[in-house]
Amino acid sequence: MKFKAIVADIDGTITCEKRELHLEAMKKIRSLKIPVVLATGNTLCYARTASMLIGLDGAVIAENGGAIAIRFDLQGTFEESLEECEKAYSFLSEYFKLTKLDPLYRKTEIALKRDFDLKKARNLLKSQNLDIEMVDTKYAIHLKSTKINKGVGLQKLAGMMGLKSKDFVAIGDSENDLEMFEVSGFGIAVGNGDEIIKEAADYVTEDSFGGGTVEALEFLESKGLI
Template sequence: MFKPKAIAVDIDGTLTDRKRALNCRAVEALRKVKIPVILATGNISCFARAAAKLIGVSDVVICENGGVVRFEYDGEDIVLGDKEKCVEAVRVLEKHFEVELLDFEYRKSEVCMRRSFDINEARKLIEGMGVKLVDSGFAYHIMDADVSKGKALKFVAERLGISSAEFAVIGDSENDIDMFRVAGFGIAVANADERLKEYADLVTPSPDGEGVVEALQFLGLLR
């Protein structure tokens, strides 16, 4: 059985349901885990840090789909992506779609938008601009092409003195695929995107937070 030295867990759709309600059983389970538990989310730094504090896990967080990482609750954000490239791509999309920005002033590495237009058409329009358009299941994100949760996980692992291959990761969306590629063991909850399931070493029987509890039990982390 794979024995991780740390865990990275997505938030929306993994620790929460579709209405973004946090699963309390998953919170209780994560608090029992004796190895570092790192939240890896598409959301902004202040949200991720607050969630980590409330859940009771490590204050190391991966935010904005890997575009921002932070190692201390009261430390500084480390920005790994170029937001300006993303803004230029948005200007192109605004010529073809009605684009609604989300949390724009708080995001440091990417642009987040309402899921209100055809993502495949949008991807064609911004091809070659050095960015990528990702659907988290809750919003669209235009990211620097050099950014991913997987690269951020490698960055964090190196700082922690371990390999990303010593991480187990739990997620639900296509923005978790790169994290699954570099981790030692990837677990998709039952409600996960079908593409993510193709990369998973395990798919839990139950969705979102209940699936997280099952994942921790499978890894032997709950006593």
């Protein structure tokens, strides 16, 4: 069987170690004949800009599934409001000095600088009656609704593209990619990935970062999977 599309995480997956785009991965992605969706914990404008500059067509999942768009000429939709996240943020601010990242551009979740004790914060948050969880992408810690994730985002976006989430191969590097591995047809973790994402993967590359994505796409081609 052949998969019909790719969904790729951005940071840690199509980038280099210092977060700049991995040029060989860009070349490989551009050479594909099937749609490539970008899925990120970052903001919608970041995802759309990346899609434009890579030469893709604007299908993106941003804010860990909270925001999605299918084309550049459409504005995008937001799946959640910030209200509950703000409550969690106020509560945790009593215990830690927290720094928000890009608050002007985030509509559905709060991203925080990774300079506080996540384990302690997760335990404290349990005492609150909020549908909010914390995910660590290794680039930021996200305070987000338990109802949104990249998997839910992929299901919605796939439908808008006339596809099913199982038609996609997902490539990722960290715990915020888990749900999109679960709903996609095949999951590939890059070599620098978390243990948790490697365990959930159908295939793990030897190479890391963008080099891992090149290896993943070559593997799929060599097996006739795309």
